[in-house]
Amino acid sequence: MAATGGYDGAWTRRARTVDDWLAGHKVVVSATTASIVSTFAGFPLDSLKSRLQSSRENLSMARLAAEVVREEGIGGLWRGFPLPLITISIVRTISFTIYTSTKRILNSTADSPTSNEAPWFDLHLGVLNKNRTADVALTSLIAGGASGAVVCLGSAPFELVKVRRQLEYQIYRDSHPELFAPSPPPQKSVPQPPKVVPLTHTTPADVAAEAIECTVASAKPRPPPTPQFVPPTTLQAVRMIVRSLGPMGLWTGFPLHFVRDTLGTALYFAEYDVMRFWLGGGRGDGKREDKFGSTTTQADLPAWARGWLPAQLVPFLCGSLAGVTSWALIYPVDAIKTKAQQRALSGLAPRTPYTQLRRLVRGTDGTKPWLSGIGRLYRGLGVSMVRSMLTHGLLWTLVDWTSGYIDGRPVERLAERLA
Incomplete structure (x- = not known):
């Protein structure tokens, strides 16, 4: 695309090349930036x-x-952060790529207009492409499920290492119960009158020697000091898992991980796309282009939302709601997965998912009230909902903003201003 200012020098051509590369890798760039x-x-x-x-x-x-x-300092809240920073960015980039590519395969036909991104699999089914809620939901369910199923194969080991780093202190306590056993309550002793022991020796040297013997005999041996907890590094944590569970131990809890990611990702993308569809994000309608070919991803809001919802907040709102609701539905699976992984990492005997679910809901003796047990199953949901609202709202806002920024050909714009 030629610059509109009339200048088409070397810098403009280089800028155009950079913009073309960004447009061809828009999903990767947008997802990576937003994920970090x-x-x-x-x-x-x-x-x-x-x-x-x-x-x-x-x-x-x-x-x-x-x-x-x-106990751990402010850095304890980010313990194990570098690995997830890399892996989550990679996982989300792959997830978005599979998701968008699967949607294209399902919806596109052979004569559909193509984007700047080269398809990784040139297949056109031409189904579920009508501009209605049911088609949007089914397309996103299939695409999201495919994305979650594929990604979890590679993300399961990193998820286990992340859990290992986050729960290091608790795993240490579980694997060393003798160090954290509660002290017995102090026993009340009845004061006894001082016992007078007649001395058998009368010389000063004998008296001193006998006093030393009494002191040594009455001294109680001190227990060995408790070893200080030293958290391992990420690489050490990986080695510890492999050493204790074997190489396949990195996939501990994979069946539950597979169910969580496949179902959760399908619900997540479906909810987001349906909400965006309801808020004016139709399939190709209502989009506007500027002189550089930039297209806004948000069309005009419907009449019922114009009075209270700014268009700039639509990605954050839809991302937050999709993250919270989909996560709440699969939260019990995640809770059981985390407990199963913690027991395996602590060297404790494994439990079946049903047994773990029953113990969480009904307690170890099976007498806990149902409502209390369900509350135990959803422990941590509040903080998880806050996390989902923040991370997924930011994620989609940044994905939307970065995609629009790339569509606007920013490097060519800059070259035109400097020309």
């Missing part, structure tokens, strides 16, 4: 969520956060 920012912002809440799920105590989020900061 949203992961950093939401990681402390994700760490607190994992700790609440595995804790045996009924703690509030504020109290747990205070304990983490007191």
Whole structure:
């Protein structure tokens, strides 16, 4: 595309090449940028969520956060962060790529207009492409499910290492119960009158020697000091998992991970796309182009939303609601998965998902009230909902903004202004 200012020099041609590359990799660039920012912002809440799920105590989020900061420092809230920063960005980029490509395969026909991005699989089914809610929902369910199923194969080991880093102190306590056993209550002793022991020796040297013997005999041996907890690094954590569980141990809890990611991702993308569709994000209608070919992803809001909802907040609102509701539906699966992984990492005997679910809901003796048990199953949901609202709202806002920014050919614009 030629610059509109009439100048088409070397810098403009280079800028055009950069913009063409960005347009051809828009999904990758947008998803990676959004993932880095949203992961950093939401990681402390994700760490607190994992700790609440595995804790045996009924703690509030504020109290747990205070304990983490007191025992581990403020960095404890970001413990294990570098690995998720890399892996989540990669996973979300792959997830978005599979999701958008699957939607294109389902909806497009052979004569459909093509985008700047080269398809990874040139197939056109031409189904579920009508401009109605049912087609949008079914397309996103299929595309999201395919994305979650494929991505979880590679993300399961990284998820396990993340859980291992987040729950290091609790795993240490579970694997060393003798160090954290409660002390017996002190016994009340009846005061006894001082016992006078007649001395058998009268010389000063004998008296001193006998006093030393009495002191040594009455001295109680001190227990060995408790070894200080030293958290391992990420690489050390991986080695510990492989050493204790074997190489396939990195996929501990994979069946539950597969169910969680496949179902959760399908619901997540379907809810987001349906809400965007209801708020004016139709399939190709209502889009406007500027002189550089930039297209806005948000069309005019429907009449019922114009009075209270700014168009700029639509991605954040839809992303937040989709993240919260889909996560709430699959939260029990995530809670059981986290407990199963914690037990495996602590060297404890495994339990079936049904047994773990029954123990969480009904307690170890099976007498816990149902409502209380369900509340235990959803422990940490509050902090998880806050995390989902923040991370997914930011994610879609940044994805939307970055995509629009790339569509506007920013490098060519800059070259035109400097020409």
